[in-house]
Amino acid sequence: MEIINMTQLNETQIIQAAQILTDSIPIGWPTLQDALDEINRLMIPENTLLAAIENGIVLGWGGILPEYNGNVFELHPLAVRSDRRKQGIGRAIVAALEDEARKQGGLTIILGADDERGDGETSFANVDLYDDLPGRIRSFSPGTHQSGFYLKLGYKIIGVVPDANGIGKPDIFFGKSLRKP
Numbered sequence: 001m002e003i004i005n006m007t008q009l010n011e012t013q014i015i016q017a018a019q020i021l022t023d024s025i026p027i028g029w030p031t032l033q034d035a036l037d038e039i040n041r042l043m044i045p046e047n048t049l050l051a052a053i054e055n056g057i058v059l060g061w062g063g064i065l066p067e068y069n070g071n072v073f074e075l076h077p078l079a080v081r082s083d084r085r086k087q088g089i090g091r092a093i094v095a096a097l098e099d100e101a102r103k104q105g106g107l108t109i110i111l112g113a114d115d116e117r118g119d120g121e122t123s124f125a126n127v128d129l130y131d132d133l134p135g136r137i138r139s140f141s142p143g144t145h146q147s148g149f150y151l152k153l154g155y156k157i158i159g160v161v162p163d164a165n166g167i168g169k170p171d172i173f174f175g176k177s178l179r180k181p
């Protein structure tokens with residue numbers, strides 16, 4: 001497996017990347033066309049999109065978008081093909097994106113992880129996040145949510161947006177310092 005800049009992908013590989021995005025996060029991008037539009041929107045020189053490739057096939061991809069004059073990068077989006085998860089591919093893509101953000105002068109990397117599926121997956125779903133948020137952060141439990149992945153990679157909860165996706169469905173902000181490798 002290698003990780004390459006998505007500007008090097010051919011049309012077939014871009015479609016594979018879009019398919020992974022709509023399959024992985026259908027709430028955000030319900031159709032293949034929505035996912036293709038998102039890739040086109042993100043593919044501008046300021047952003048960096050990296051894909052994990054094996055034998056010419058895209059297995060996953062992610063991007064970093066500069067904010068705050070380049071001091072901060074937002075990790076957006078991130079998706080690994082469902083049949084290739086839990087094999088270290090997501091970790092490798094995130095590590096490559098972090099390296100790239102650091103190279104570009106980034107000090108902090110952030111992301112929003114919506115807890116929006118079903119009745120909510122994390123301990124932040126369906127509770128009053130205005131009540132003792134510090135305590136709730138200390139005892140946070142990810143359940144089956146992708147938050148567990150980011151915690152493993154050293155990300156910390158740095159904030160929440162209550163009801164971002166409807167009542168009881170928050171967006172959870174994670175952050176990590178890029179100041180040390």
Ligand SMILES: CC(C)(COP(=O)(O)OP(=O)(O)OC[C@H]1O[C@@H](n2cnc3c(N)ncnc32)[C@H](O)[C@@H]1OP(=O)(O)O)[C@@H](O)C(=O)NCCC(=O)NCCS
Pocket residue numbers: 024025078079080081084085086087088089090091092111112113114143144145146147148149152
């Ligand atoms: C989140 C996602 C990118 C992780 O990719 P992945 O390739 O399966 O992750 P990795 O195999 O590199 O996992 C790295 C570590 O995190 C763990 N992990 C992966 N997904 C996890 C989850 N949902 N909950 C808890 N831990 C998880 C792995 O077990 C591994 O732990 P280990 O180092 O102790 O073995 C992938 O599950 C995905 O595409 N999900 C759907 C889309 C999505 O939610 N994207 C993020 C939007 S914010």
